[in-house]
Amino acid sequence: MKRRITAYLSVVIVLLALAPAYVLAEEPPLVTTTELVEHSVDWDGKTVSFEGEVLEDVLARSDGTWLNLSDGNNSAMGVFVPRTVFMPVISWTEDYRTIGDAVVVTGVFHRACTDHQGETDIHATSVVVVTQGSTKDNPIHRDRVVWLIMLSLTLVVVMWLYYRKPDKDPGVQRGSREPPSRH
Amino acid sequence: MVRRVWGEDFRIIGYYTGLITIGVGLLMLVPMATSLVFREWQSAIDFGLSIVLTLLVGYLLALVSRTRNTPGLTHAMVIAAASWLVAMVLSAVPYVLSGHALSLLDACFDTMSGYTTTGLFLLQDLDHISQGLNMWRHLLTYVGGQGIVVLALTFLIGSTGGAYKLMVGEGKDEKLVPNVRHIAVQIWRISLIYLFIGTVVLGMLAIASGIKPQLAFFHGAYVFMSAWSTGGFAPESQNMLYYHSLPMEIVSMVFMILGSFNFALHYAVWTGNRKEILRNVEIVSFTITVLTTFSLTCLALMQRGVYPDAVALFRRGFFQLISAHTTTGQSNIYARTLVREWGPLGMVALTIAMAIGASAASTGGGFKGIRMGIIFKGIVTDIRKLLSPERAIVVGHYHHIRNNTLTDSAVKSAAVIVVLYVLIYVVGAVVGMAYGYPMADAFFESVSAGSNTGLSCGITQATMPALLKIVYMVEMWMGRLEFLSVFTLFGFIAASFRSLRRQSGAA
Numbered sequence: 001m002k003r004r005i006t007a008y009l010s011v012v013i014v015l016l017a018l019a020p021a022y023v024l025a026e027e028p029p030l031v032t033t034t035e036l037v038e039h040s041v042d043w044d045g046k047t048v049s050f051e052g053e054v055l056e057d058v059l060a061r062s063d064g065t066w067l068n069l070s071d072g073n074n075s076a077m078g079v080f081v082p083r084t085v086f087m088p089v090i091s092w093t094e095d096y097r098t099i100g101d102a103v104v105v106t107g108v109f110h111r112a113c114t115d116h117q118g119e120t121d122i123h124a125t126s127v128v129v130v131t132q133g134s135t136k137d138n139p140i141h142r143d144r145v146v147w148l149i150m151l152s153l154t155l156v157v158v159m160w161l162y163y164r165k166p167d168k169d170p171g172v173q174r175g176s177r178e179p180p181s182r183h
Numbered sequence: 184m185v186r187r188v189w190g191e192d193f194r195i196i197g198y199y200t201g202l203i204t205i206g207v208g209l210l211m212l213v214p215m216a217t218s219l220v221f222r223e224w225q226s227a228i229d230f231g232l233s234i235v236l237t238l239l240v241g242y243l244l245a246l247v248s249r250t251r252n253t254p255g256l257t258h259a260m261v262i263a264a265a266s267w268l269v270a271m272v273l274s275a276v277p278y279v280l281s282g283h284a285l286s287l288l289d290a291c292f293d294t295m296s297g298y299t300t301t302g303l304f305l306l307q308d309l310d311h312i313s314q315g316l317n318m319w320r321h322l323l324t325y326v327g328g329q330g331i332v333v334l335a336l337t338f339l340i341g342s343t344g345g346a347y348k349l350m351v352g353e354g355k356d357e358k359l360v361p362n363v364r365h366i367a368v369q370i371w372r373i374s375l376i377y378l379f380i381g382t383v384v385l386g387m388l389a390i391a392s393g394i395k396p397q398l399a400f401f402h403g404a405y406v407f408m409s410a411w412s413t414g415g416f417a418p419e420s421q422n423m424l425y426y427h428s429l430p431m432e433i434v435s436m437v438f439m440i441l442g443s444f445n446f447a448l449h450y451a452v453w454t455g456n457r458k459e460i461l462r463n464v465e466i467v468s469f470t471i472t473v474l475t476t477f478s479l480t481c482l483a484l485m486q487r488g489v490y491p492d493a494v495a496l497f498r499r500g501f502f503q504l505i506s507a508h509t510t511t512g513q514s515n516i517y518a519r520t521l522v523r524e525w526g527p528l529g530m531v532a533l534t535i536a537m538a539i540g541a542s543a544a545s546t547g548g549g550f551k552g553i554r555m556g557i558i559f560k561g562i563v564t565d566i567r568k569l570l571s572p573e574r575a576i577v578v579g580h581y582h583h584i585r586n587n588t589l590t591d592s593a594v595k596s597a598a599v600i601v602v603l604y605v606l607i608y609v610v611g612a613v614v615g616m617a618y619g620y621p622m623a624d625a626f627f628e629s630v631s632a633g634s635n636t637g638l639s640c641g642i643t644q645a646t647m648p649a650l651l652k653i654v655y656m657v658e659m660w661m662g663r664l665e666f667l668s669v670f671t672l673f674g675f676i677a678a679s680f681r682s683l684r685r686q687s688g689a690a
């Protein structure tokens with residue numbers, strides 16, 4: 001009995017010890033562009049997770065596809081998805097009127113990728129669409145339309161005054177003094 | 184003795200500044216049309232509003248100060264400096280209306296950066312701006328490279344008596360042909376032919392890279408305008424990293440180098456004088472300084488083992504170096520990679536390249552190759568004088584379009600401008616250091632602004648201190664106009680106050 005309990009306890013202890021490593025191996029840390037660039041040496045060659053919005057173009061190449069994923073204000077990372085990795089359908093990419101699909105990529109981070117001549121990138125091992133993109137509201141500001149009309153009318157008046165008598169030279173008519181002969 | 188300022192001086196300055204402002208307003212038609220093509224309605228309205236406002240200011244200025252007198256040299260200098268400020272503020276309106284600029288100061292920072300072909304930016308969420316605004320950003324840099332005054336001369340002002348002086352005020356002092364309007368037309372002809380070639384080539388490469396066909400030629404035009412004008416903007420926040428394309432980087436590099444050459448050299452080559460490429464002092468100077476600074480860059484990168492092989496080192500290192508030396512500012516690495524991986528020596532190499540910069544009367548900034556050549560030849564001539572018998576007459580020469588005799592005044596003028604550049608670089612760096620940025624970073628960013636390069640090591644952000652933004656803006660402005668017109672503007676303002684005081688004293 002005592003031996004059996006010891007055996008059970010040993011198994012439990014081994015499982016507990018391995019569990020965090022298993023969890024870590026299954027779920028790589030979710031990182032940002034800033035974190036990867038600022039600590040590139042630390043992350044080089046490690047498997048990471050990266051979440052971002054697919055920017056304007058999905059760049060298909062002969063050996064795979066490049067995605068540029070935006071993960072914040074003026075912050076984006078290039079992700080290379082090799083042909084061997086399943087590429088989900090990206091239905092929406094970002095532009096002025098649309099929000100691109102949000103994807104989570106798992107892959108290996110390269111500080112200076114040997115396959116891509118020193119590029120800082122992630123080579124994906126899996127790509128999952130987590131949120132589908134959509135169209136954005138692009139409302140017309142009516143107050144600006146009113147301003148546009150009012151300023152346009154003023155401009156017409158000023159242009160009429162300007163072009164009314166193009167030969168008129170107010171400087172001479174007012175009898176203003178000529179500047180000294182420097183020109 | 185400084186001359187008095189008369190009412191007519193203000194009229195001449197106001198009238199020509201007004202005409203240039205009208206030119207800026209008309210230029211906004213291009214981004215508005217772009218927005219309409221892409222059905223970006225609000226963006227199109229914003230541009231419509233900006234156009235009307237800019238034209239209104241331009242016509243009011245021209246109306247109240249209409250004159251037949253032509254500008255003298257002082258007027259021309261003041262007009263060039265003042266019209267750049269007016270253009271900066273009015274061109275910032277679409278930025279503010281877009282909601283992507285946090286303040287008017289940030290918007291003005293971006294437009295000054297655009298016009299001066301610097302390339303630093305504070306715009307927020309660049310990846311989500313409209314095509315119209317992207318077109319405007321790149322058009323600013325394209326027009327800024329050739330010069331706003333050159334644009335106005337071509338289309339609005341014509342060959343007035345003071346037209347050449349206006350161009351000199353903007354730093355375009357090469358007399359390609361006798362008629363000044365024809366000079367402007369030649370500059371635009373060269374630039375527009377390259378624009379067509381660049382857009383087609385880069386657009387096709389963009390398609391090959393996987394960019395959507397309907398956008399590829401816009402990307403091509405943007406990258407071309409950025410490279411040719413040595414501007415450094417790009418339509419996406421990753422800059423050239425967005426394309427993951429070596430061919431695009433190579434073609435862009437070719438246009439950066441072409442854009443950094445003197446317009447007089449382009450004109451000489453276009454009119455059949457191809458040998459000029461091999462003999463011109465600026466090309467010789469550029470070749471020597473590129474080789475020297477690239478050797479330094481390679482040393483820095485190899486010492487730290489930044490790149491795994493020679494191909495990677497060449498692709499990243501040479502691109503960054505050429506981008507810095509031509510004062511373009513396009514980048515195929517992340518900004519912070521410079522600090523975190525390239526290290527101080529790599530940053531110093533790029534800083535030296537940026538400080539030296541491109542050719543005179545080109546779209547680029549920095550000391551300029553011709554000044555480096557003249558100063559170097561001046562030193563060599565002085566050494567030769569010391570080593571020659573006392574009665575010997577030693578005369579130095581340099582080749583720029585024709586053989587020129589090296590005079591003491593030419594060496595002095597070159598040295599004065601170089602000293603002024605160093606001064607603004609140092610002032611910007613000291614202010615940066617006063618705000619707590621490390622010395623290497625502060626110098627890098629300050630030289631980048633002052634030489635109109637636009638490479639960043641991460642200091643330029645919307646969160647940086649307002650004073651530092653203003654210092655960088657002044658650096659960009661002075662660096663692009665090469666000081667004289669800015670100093671003349673300050674002098675004119677001081678003389679105006681003095682004249683006003685005299686008038687009120689007499690009354």
